[in-house]
Amino acid sequence: MTSLPTPSRTAVVTGASSGIGAATARRLAAAGYHVYCAARRGDRIADLADEIGGTAVACDVTSEESVAHLASVVGDRLDVLVNNAGGAFGAAPVAEADGDDWRRMYEVNVIGLMQVTKALLPALVATGAGAILNVGSTAGRIAYEGGAGYTAAKHGTQVVTETLRLELWDQPVRVMEIAPGMVKTDEFALVRFEGDRAKADAVYAGVAAPLTADDIADAITWMVTRPPHVNVDELVIRPRAQAAQHKVHREG
Template sequence: MTHDAQTGSAQDPAAQNNSNPNRAAVVTGASTGIGEATVRALRADGWTVFAVARRAERLAALETETGAVGIPADIAEDDDVERLLAKVTEAGGAGTLINIAGGARGADPVATANTDDWDWMYRVNVLGTLKLTRAFLPMLRANGEGTVLNLTSTAGLVAYEGGAGYNAAKFAQHALTGALRLEEAENNLRVIEVAPGLVQTEEFALNRLGDAQAASKVYQGVEKPLTAEDVADVVRYAVSAPHHVNLDQIIIRPVAQAATHKLIRKG
């Protein structure tokens, strides 16, 4: 049983989902940042949400707060993906898959690139998206009006100095998304890409740079960077639009970021 965020009443997640399978979504990266904000945004609209992340304690808190169904899992691990699919299937299935889990590590030039950082970024951003999408495709096809939304990045569209590893991972995820759209159109599967620019979240820059002071400089002087809630609202809109409306690619930046290479800083 879970607590419904809007009515305050206890509900069975499977019963919620079975009542409207097209209003049920799997959201990865749900323990922080854009993933967590997306869970809240969809639950506020009455969606059944399967919230997926590695950190079980943060998922448990989110489950209590919002009524989402928390499922701890590492999306890059085959056994975890299989277990996640089984749990969602048992609860009635989902018509929408939202791949948000990802991240960056390091800002080294190619000449001094850290191979472990590149391995991690490929594992999480590319292979995680691949494994989860592949596992859920039969369910989404059977739904008849399935949706996959991949959160990529403007780093997957334009390269920049010190970004090669993250650029490479996000370019790959961007390409995967485009190929999937072509391959699954005949199955009436909607494939959406949301590519944010500068978003100030709790952990992204900190995890990338490993130092709080360095992370704060990323946003220094930027009057209004995007927030996780800004991006989550765009994700919510994209997956809630009538199914025949496919927002193929949405690029979202703060006004202060006119392009990847142009960021207005004040003070």
């Protein structure tokens, strides 16, 4: 664990072991933040923390005890919280849905976000200029076949964000959401389709340039580094090839 320099701007990134989370941790570190890299996979975040001079904290956002440990490591002051931990599990229609998959998605995308925010909010307020950035999805804005469980969870992310902004209207904390469309990462689709590489690759087939994790991390870093009086309520970001959730240009 790397010692925290003083004074320093600090950030927590959940789900930092891969994809958007890891890319965001790198971007924030480059912007001058000491980053607490939080995720379940301790070996991965340990390597990332060593790379960027941050602090690795093994954390399962669905566990109150684990989140409490994260808060104790962060301490009394925090500048930025990026609630990135999330995921999609399965793509079955409602008539064939797996209740366990739906529970997992709600637990990580909604309950986990709530628990981390609740635990770290006092530290964010204490800085006098805190920022909460929730990673939502375009799936939180429109329904599509086979996606009811995930779209319901990500609609939850969006509504929690909106409610939190209303509740914190008189506090020195900005509340923001980024809603990415098609982002090609190493794990998201593969996890969703239970390791089926062919199904995962088919999501991006023919799309010349889907977004990358670093594209989203770049946007997140821009959002949280605006002046303290500037709140980017929500940023919807898609690749040029994706005009809408159901309309994607595929070559060939």
